[in-house]
Each structure stands twice: as structure tokens, then as C-alpha cells.
Amino acid sequence: MARSLWTGAISFGLVNVPVALYSAVRDLDIHFRQLHGKDGAPIETRRFCSEEDKEVPFEAVGHGYEEEGEDLVVLTDEDLAAAAPRKTRTIDIEAFVDVADVDPLFFDHPYYLAPVGEAEGNLRAYRLLVKVLASTDRAALGRFVLRSKEYLVLVRVRDDRLALTTMLFHDEVRPAKGINTGGRKPAKAQLDAATKLIEALSVDWDPGHYRDCYRERLLDVIERKRKGRKITAPSPGRDAGGPPPDIMDALKASLERVRAGEGFDRGADGGDADGDDRDGDRGGLEDLTRDELYERAQKADVAGRSSMSRKELIAALSE
Amino acid sequence: MARSIWNGTIAFGLMSVPVKLHTATESKTVSFREVHLDDGARIEHRRFCAKEDKEVPYKQVVKGYEIDDDTYVVLDKDEIAAAAGDGAHRIDVEHFVDVAEIDPIFFDRTYYLGAGKDGAGPYRLLRDALERTGRAGVGRFTFHDREYLTAVRARDGVLVLHTLRFADEIVPGSEIDVPRPGRGPGEREVKMAQRLVDTLHTTFRPEDYDDEYRAAVLAVIARKRKGEEIVPEDEPAADDSADLMAALEASLDGARKGGR
Numbered sequence: 001m002a003r004s005l006w007t008g009a010i011s012f013g014l015v016n017v018p019v020a021l022y023s024a025v026r027d028l029d030i031h032f033r034q035l036h037g038k039d040g041a042p043i044e045t046r047r048f049c050s051e052e053d054k055e056v057p058f059e060a061v062g063h064g065y066e067e068e069g070e071d072l073v074v075l076t077d078e079d080l081a082a083a084a085p086r087k088t089r090t091i092d093i094e095a096f097v098d099v100a101d102v103d104p105l106f107f108d109h110p111y112y113l114a115p116v117g118e119a120e121g122n123l124r125a126y127r128l129l130v131k132v133l134a135s136t137d138r139a140a141l142g143r144f145v146l147r148s149k150e151y152l153v154l155v156r157v158r159d160d161r162l163a164l165t166t167m168l169f170h171d172e173v174r175p176a177k178g179i180n181t182g183g184r185k186p187a188k189a190q191l192d193a194a195t196k197l198i199e200a201l202s203v204d205w206d207p208g209h210y211r212d213c214y215r216e217r218l219l220d221v222i223e224r225k226r227k228g229r230k231i232t233a234p235s236p237g238r239d240a241g242g243p244p245p246d247i248m249d250a251l252k253a254s255l256e257r258v259r260a261g262e263g264f265d266r267g268a269d270g271g272d273a274d275g276d277d278r279d280g281d282r283g284g285l286e287d288l289t290r291d292e293l294y295e296r297a298q299k300a301d302v303a304g305r306s307s308m309s310r311k312e313l314i315a316a317l318s319e
Numbered sequence: 320m321a322r323s324i325w326n327g328t329i330a331f332g333l334m335s336v337p338v339k340l341h342t343a344t345e346s347k348t349v350s351f352r353e354v355h356l357d358d359g360a361r362i363e364h365r366r367f368c369a370k371e372d373k374e375v376p377y378k379q380v381v382k383g384y385e386i387d388d389d390t391y392v393v394l395d396k397d398e399i400a401a402a403a404g405d406g407a408h409r410i411d412v413e414h415f416v417d418v419a420e421i422d423p424i425f426f427d428r429t430y431y432l433g434a435g436k437d438g439a440g441p442y443r444l445l446r447d448a449l450e451r452t453g454r455a456g457v458g459r460f461t462f463h464d465r466e467y468l469t470a471v472r473a474r475d476g477v478l479v480l481h482t483l484r485f486a487d488e489i490v491p492g493s494e495i496d497v498p499r500p501g502r503g504p505g506e507r508e509v510k511m512a513q514r515l516v517d518t519l520h521t522t523f524r525p526e527d528y529d530d531e532y533r534a535a536v537l538a539v540i541a542r543k544r545k546g547e548e549i550v551p552e553d554e555p556a557a558d559d560s561a562d563l564m565a566a567l568e569a570s571l572d573g574a575r576k577g578g579r
Contacts, residue, residue, distance in 0.1 A: 012515070014566040020439075022490070030382075033381070033384075036371070049357075050360050050363050056355050058335070063351035064351055064352045064354035070544070073544050096521070105343065124500040131512075150531065160497070184443065194447075194448035207489075213466060244334060244505075250333045290400045
């Protein structure tokens, strides 16, 4: 289990449960390290005092607050810790709300809460909160300070555990004032046709359907570079350009295509990072349909083939 | 309104809607800069070569991906950008889903979308149709050299774009150890807790909650400016929930009286 990011307590009414906070997101991003180009040695960042031109140990670094027309105020870690000590240790539940009432715009980062220690009373109180929240569609709303920032948090149940999502405060959401929200009310026929198209393209939300192609392409670029191959950028894709000349025609034609089971291949989806589409090393794969490609992928036991597009299958099979 | 940070087109079916992307959120946290405690001077971060122990100008810094201990594959900016896809300024909507079906855990950042050049008509049509259906268009777009999974929906008359996390980035609950109590909560405790939840139930109104810590930090800054010594207040430690039933009863009493 990953290390906890914070320990404290969740408190509702007079019930107080010691808990630890764990991130519900794992970092799968590809991270690069800064290196010195000349000798390939890692770069270290060191803190220097701009006045004395001397290296400064981390303990001697403070928090400077500047306001126009005012002197600089320097706070130590201890000063900051004194600002709202209870909030840094306790998630205080203030109310219970319906999850559906909370606009997703407020969501920030998801975490899990796990009880700390083996004390029977705490484990039971944790279980009680899970049980009660799971039996309603409600979430507990609270506040706490994590890494010198206060968050409004929503605590609900996910996978039989308390899941906490940090949220933005209302004044951290900018008003949408001044954003161009489009033209006149569309004609009823247009709105009906657009609604039909949206319904026709609607599916159940299935997060597993979407893979991070960027991550895969970046790993592919790294692998090619390691092998000493040249990396070229893919040819720029076609921008879709302006709006269709006739909205009604475009809607109708789209609907017909969806109903006929045809897709909307825009020619550049995915994009090949290596740009070697024309290298001819794809063994004629380009001429096969997706079904034919899928059959080959089955024989070659390509992982994740069922969710791959035609292009992705070609890429996987030409490895 | 701030300038747009990206211009492009939402494409779904054969429709294309010219749009502009705007930031929708901003942190209001009191921000500090690093200073040297001895003299209050600004701290600078300088880059040093670990091998030579010499400062390295930014021009000589390259990016490396570690494939083995201390073995890096060096990529330049263009090579990294090559992975971003074709760079077309397009939000490709693959399909539409019920917004309410997307678990909160997937939402990452939010942006506003405004109508782009010649986009007023199609924008309004898409916005109205999404509003009517309660659906969000799920698709991908490339922004700052990387590809994002996104959901586009209507909110208060404006299209918003949420970047979404991928399923494999989400930690399943099973990876978090939660020991079970020897004896689960009893029926009376559950009923009492349910009543507490009902009593404290309210409609979520974001403006009811202000960042109090921000104000507390600003107060500490003001005191420090006057030269006051900052000492933390003493707080009694909260009791752990040894007697769950008694704590629930007392809480419910308190909640009914309007306090917490």
C-alpha cells in the first residue's frame, strides 16, 4: 500500500475517527529528468540566497509575503502552522449533501481515507460512516487544510471505503461572464436533429474504454530513440476548420452515417508518432479492414486488441 | 474575460463547432515566495551538474528518461512533441454519455468553451442540445503537447470542458487496507447515525463555504507585520470514539439544537 499523505481525524458531531489519507490516483505519467547535455549527469537544483550568493539549507528557507506598498513579511513553518491548527489535523464534517447536487466543476483531487490503528471503537465508527453513507446517496461535506491549503471536501463511499474528493471554493471558479455563448436560439428542426444525433452517438459511460494513447506513444518514441531510430513528427492533421456550410445538411448526413453503422474517420486520429506510415514496413496492413486486422491481432495475441481502433491495430501489428 | 488559451473545433459526426478555450478556475491560496530566513532575500533555484558540481546554464539542460539505473534516453523538445499526436486543433467527440454516470473520481480540471470565429450558430445548437439531453460529449484533444480525455457539457448556458482521468490511473479501493472491526456497528448505532445524517442534510450551496484558512493565514501575516510573536493556541485533543453510541446521541442532541 502506498504511503499515506496525511494523518488526522475525521470528525462528525462528537464522533471522531483517526484516519490516514491516500491518493486515489496513481501517477502513470512519463517523467523526464533534467540532465546536463554535455555529460549526461543529472541536474540538481540548489537553493541560493540571491543577496549573499551562498547556498541555503532547506531549514533556512522561509515564506515571504509581499503586498504592494508594504514591507515583506517573513513567516516560518511554525508561524504558518499556528494559523489554524485544528484544520490541519481534523476533517470537520459540517453537513451532508446529495452527491448529484455537486457540480463536477468543483472537483479537484480524489483520495481514500483509511482508519488508523486497530482500536475496535475506531474501526467500528469508520464502518458505521461507510454503512450510513452507502445506504443513502449522500456525502459528507467538510473542510480541512492539506499542505497549507484549505479544501472543501466531499466524503463518500467508493469500493466499500471512505473516498474523499477535495473541491475548489466558490470564489476559485471564475464567472463565465464575457464568454461568447453563441448565437440565436436554433430552429426546432435543427435542435431535434442535433438531439437525435447525440442520442444515436450515446453510450454508457465506460471508463475502461479509453486508454491513454499519449503515454503509449511517448513510450514508443523513447523506445525508438533508444534503438537509434530517427524520430519525426507526424504530418499535421487536418483541422476541422470552420462550421459546416449548412448545419441541417451536416446533421442529416451524420445521422444517416451513424444509422448505417459507418464511422467518422477523420484520417488523422491517433496520429503516428514515428511518422513512418509511408515506410512500407507495414506489410500491406494498411489495406486490411478492422475485422481482418483484429483476426491477425488475435493470432499474434496483441494485448488490449478489442478496444483498439483500426489504426491502433495496424500500429500494434507492425511492431 | 481573460483571453482564450486555445482555439479549435469540436467535431462530432460531420458537425464542427469552432470554439475558444478559457480558464475557469484559479487558486486563491495566499501565495508566498521562498526567502532566506537570515536576511529576507529572495531564494534562487540554480541548476548544478551532479558530476561536475558546477552551475549549468539552462541552454545545456536536456530531458532524459531513465530506462535503467543511471541510464537515460535523451529526447529533445521536438521528439517529445512528436508523441502528442498530429496537433490538429480539434476536440474529437467520440460519443455522448450521461453526465451523472461519470464518477466524481474521474474529473480533473475544468475550462470554459466559448464560441469561436463563425461558430455562434453551431455553438448554440450544441449547447442547447446538450442541455436538453443532459449528456456530455466524450472525446480527446491535444493541449500543450499532450493528449487529454475530455467531457464537454452545458453548464448554466456555457459549454464547459472537463479533462478526465484514465481508468488505469484510478487506484482501486482494494489496494487500501481497511481492517474490519471484530463486531460491526449495531442496528441502534446505524439508526442513530442515519438520523444524524438526515438532521444535518442540506442542499449544497458552494457560496455557503468560504476558505477560512486563507483569512487565518492573512491574520497571522498581519500580526507578524506588527512584530507580534506567533504562538499556536492550545487545543484539547478530541476523544477517539470509544463509546460510539454516547457520542452519536450527544451529537444528535447538538445537531437538533442547531449547533454542531
